[in-house]
Amino acid sequence: MIRAGILGASGYGGSELIRRLGRHPDVAVSGLASRQFLGQKADRGWPQLAGLPVGDLAFTDDEAVIDGADVVFLATPHGATAPLVARVHQAGKVAIDLSADYRLDAGTYTEWYGLEHPHPELLAAARYGLVELHRAELPGARIVAGPGCNATAATLALAPLAAAGHLGEDASVTIATGISGAGRSPALPLQSPEAMDSVVPYRTGGTHRHIGEVEANLGRVISAASEGGLAAARALTTHGPQKRPTITFTPMRVPMVRGILATAVTRSPRGDPGTGELLALYREFYAGSSLLHVQDTAPETKAVTGTDRAILSVQADARTGMIIAFCVLDNLGLGAAGQAVQAFNVALGLNELHGLELEGRWP
């Protein structure tokens, strides 16, 4: 059994890691770290664990968890996570990082996060954990950088278009996201009476930090496709793109706990593909992905809530010629913990689906 430790285990990413790793047949959860609940039992932080064996685990500190683990999952805030990853790496252990700290090259990281990267020397060792595009280069990875939730949804919605040359210059993505995407630290805009019954745009106008990540992702897809076609675009190397597309990105919080709907709108520079051609493209591009499903109709978030799947669809507006692509996923599932476990599975050569949740519940 692989001993897996979790840092930031009292946040939402931590909760979902506990759930997935706890049912993973190849893994034993060896430790949970939390500053807020240090010394307390896990079920104090997580009421759903009361009465279950895992609920009796005590939250300890980062050091103890790193020491006792073969693989460390980091669900800690950006900025604070980079040095923790370095410690894990220096201890000779695998780091699966759910934060933003190893997703970008050093310059882009500084541009979007306003921080000097404290360990630029480790960036080359990090593999970007968007498994559906980077499956080929993840085996053997010692540092995995889990993608951002909104970035995953936007990238999955647009990657087939990027690969096929259908991504126009003025592509726009609207993100409707559940409130858990903002994390577990109490804040006025997230309090129930403020957030319920309201749709709230946030970080609009080109300021959301996932934009750099989406543009880098799509740039890699475009570069790879220009050399090797669709197949290459689905099996990326991390060599950065020479030219990045720009994306106008408008996120809004909607009054639900989880889930993301990314709606991407663009005009193809290659003429007007019809809906049928586009659906065929998406199905070809994502063929073989157990966690991605392409359907004829625009998906709703409830279909993937609690799961590690994404459902996509794409349409051509016959009147305007515009392409509209949709992706739904659970921000804490495929958007965070699920994708991290998937990448971990691939990195360590395990069954890619172990620990993951495919079938959602309804209602």
Place this chain on the structure above:
Amino acid sequence: MIRAGILGASGYGGSELIRRLGRHPDVAVSGLASRQFLGQKADRGWPQLAGLPVGDLAFTDDEAVIDGADVVFLATPHGATAPLVARVHQAGKVAIDLSADYRLDAGTYTEWYGLEHPHPELLAAARYGLVELHRAELPGARIVAGPGCNATAATLALAPLAAAGHLGEDASVTIATGISGAGRSPALPLQSPEAMDSVVPYRTGGTHRHIGEVEANLGRVISAASEGGLAAARALTTHGPQKRPTITFTPMRVPMVRGILATAVTRSPRGDPGTGELLALYREFYAGSSLLHVQDTAPETKAVTGTDRAILSVQADARTGMIIAFCVLDNLGLGAAGQAVQAFNVALGLNELHGLELEGRWP
């Protein structure tokens, strides 16, 4: 006192008309019609009226309400409403129609609603009730066609851009709307366990019926502005536009009772205006509107829930050069009953704000 009757008084538009007309100082509610609750007291249909005088009114039929009223508000379904408006008109009374039946010219109506218009001869008499743009031509109107809720939000968000030549060819509007926008007839997708905790795209890909209305509205703005500038664009005549812009329109239902956030994204064909220039444009365009407010930051729907106001904002994305415009309103307030009462006030020469709700409650 003007005697006002309401048809379709057991639907959500009806509920909000009762509320506004009931507190209108120049109006007495003279009758409520409902097929579903025929013969029952109003508080059987509307629990919030229990114990109030208006709750003792009995729901009667259309005929009785028309007979007893000077002005008839129609909150009845499209298709069924056109002949009712004709009866009201032939009876020499003013018709304020909240349905879609008199919003469009006959050809556009058939195109979007799939129906021959049964009374094309009355279309010339109808005035479109988007008061902020049509205030000049509403006085004396005998038939007022209340705009659609989504159409109102999209039009208000884009009209200043259209007037100033900033509306690009590939404009895209995303609509996040509360569930009450789908009406009060029970249907599976609207049942709570299906609709709560989910974001659901609907009528995407150029199929939503409000598209034709938005394009007609913006076409009129463009035509008027090309002849008379901003001032003319704010005081429209109903002479149809020669050329209509096309809008890609993507609506989604979000799990809240009321409210619409329209997010419009476009690239100006006239270079890249900055955020400051755009905000100044919106403020100039909507100067003097008591119900519209332009603010620096993207608005949230809760700020206007229950009210007859809209709040707008606009940004230029400095990275991409794209313009993002926002409009929030209450689909049952300014998007339906509030706007209908406002147009009625203007049509009859009353104080434009009588009966309206300006200050929302929070939370």
Place this chain on the structure above:
Amino acid sequence: MIRAGILGASGYGGSELIRRLGRHPDVAVSGLASRQFLGQKADRGWPQLAGLPVGDLAFTDDEAVIDGADVVFLATPHGATAPLVARVHQAGKVAIDLSADYRLDAGTYTEWYGLEHPHPELLAAARYGLVELHRAELPGARIVAGPGCNATAATLALAPLAAAGHLGEDASVTIATGISGAGRSPALPLQSPEAMDSVVPYRTGGTHRHIGEVEANLGRVISAASEGGLAAARALTTHGPQKRPTITFTPMRVPMVRGILATAVTRSPRGDPGTGELLALYREFYAGSSLLHVQDTAPETKAVTGTDRAILSVQADARTGMIIAFCVLDNLGLGAAGQAVQAFNVALGLNELHGLELEGRWP
């Protein structure tokens, strides 16, 4: 015009006071105090005020607001409010206190709030602002103690039974309350992802601080009724009761913004009254109350959301002989700001309903 100032104007009670006093024909809002938003405009704290005249008022400090007002409404936390009330009183102004600080005698206050009352000498001057029971003694009051929201709901549900001798020894009240009842300070249990989709009991087992208030209220009703019957029980003096009933009180938070449903269950010590007799009792007891409505069927909270009304019903369970009484009200309406304005109106001899909201909106 009476100049009204509001302390704690950036909390939910403050928001609702602004709304009610702003539309009150005899009142001018003269000042808003907030520590959190000190120096900022009101619309920074209250997005719904953006673009409205009141939104331009600046939040100042307590001193300035007290100085500029004839009447001061205090929507500040218990403990901190008692000395503020004293300052208002010493300045010769009327204090309308929404906190718990002047609701109870000094001993009961200490028992439930764990604090020595800092101004016991003022308690005799305070009038308890549950207008429906204390209307007779409020005129001329210089300090009004607004009742607690849960206490109001429980008292209204049980007072007719207490007055008629039907309140049994083992009376139990369950409170289902919206989340705004917990206030506006960020806290983890109130964060949307924690509180949505969940029903959460809190302060159960005889620990909720409103219990002492409910028991005192009902004790007064019983004492008065034993001397003067129903009429006396509806026109209370503040002379404390000699014997207080005990109430088992179980509150739970439910995932909605506002509203309280109090469900009271008891067995009458006077035999088994039928539903008809009980309804007649409630109607007689609350006859003449413009804000209370007794109906045959159990009420739902949405019927009073946003209003200053309460709807009540009562049933006898024919199988078990138990009495079940219901009361719904808005915790921020009749449960807080509405009741405070109503008591203010009575205290100053104004129209009791000025500024209040009677007709709710639906949905």
Place this chain on the structure above:
Amino acid sequence: MIRAGILGASGYGGSELIRRLGRHPDVAVSGLASRQFLGQKADRGWPQLAGLPVGDLAFTDDEAVIDGADVVFLATPHGATAPLVARVHQAGKVAIDLSADYRLDAGTYTEWYGLEHPHPELLAAARYGLVELHRAELPGARIVAGPGCNATAATLALAPLAAAGHLGEDASVTIATGISGAGRSPALPLQSPEAMDSVVPYRTGGTHRHIGEVEANLGRVISAASEGGLAAARALTTHGPQKRPTITFTPMRVPMVRGILATAVTRSPRGDPGTGELLALYREFYAGSSLLHVQDTAPETKAVTGTDRAILSVQADARTGMIIAFCVLDNLGLGAAGQAVQAFNVALGLNELHGLELEGRWP
């Protein structure tokens, strides 16, 4: 592999059966019946199944499903289910019935459901599927009657008190239930704009049909305990009780999708046990139950949402001497499909927990 068919597979009970049986290691889902979706693929009725193998199953009719199964789960409406169970039974197959039709003796069934039981001859063969109390008599059962969701919560909350002689005459249960408990057929009170933001009492005053079931359950516990103590009360026979307690039962719908909180209040006829003694009683009574957890603090529903567990707590109110007991469960989990699968497992001698969900997700 046991072939399991599901009737009523397009209702919420059906959805949760598909989920649990689909992951059950000893079971193959052999057929799904639905009138509404007859002939369509499962993912038309259940969007969460799109792209999964089970989503490709077609809904067929009852006959075909019964023919192809070894065990038939019936998630069909009461009244309509009794004859279907008879057909399953006559075909020599095991029937696991989630409806109310085989829960009660014929007389009690008629009393509460207003129907003559069409197959009273089969009632003796039916075993009541509340596994925690009836585990001993379920092995070998050919007809299992799954308990009602509210009845399960109320029974679990009160059974230890009943067994220990602490259930008083005036016991009262309040049920706060999510909206999915009302089923999937569209109805106005369940429509989102009506049900969101509201707490709605329903079937109050002794009219809810689960009352007879709760009283029968507790009567059996009392009878068994009077003869054999706690141990007997936990291993019931179906011999009916001679005397049934009466319960005052007040259900309310709260605006969440799933979950039940049962709050039971009673005074012990055996003096005032303290909280410690009561908690010890509950822990002893439910010792060995993998799905039940007793904790010191009142539980919230989110802790069990999506699971097949119940969490209980109990308190003595030191002031009033009353006992307050709590039970939370998921109405579709332990309250319906989970309990049915658990009873099926016990009836067929399988691992009791196969197919069940123990660890919930948070948030």
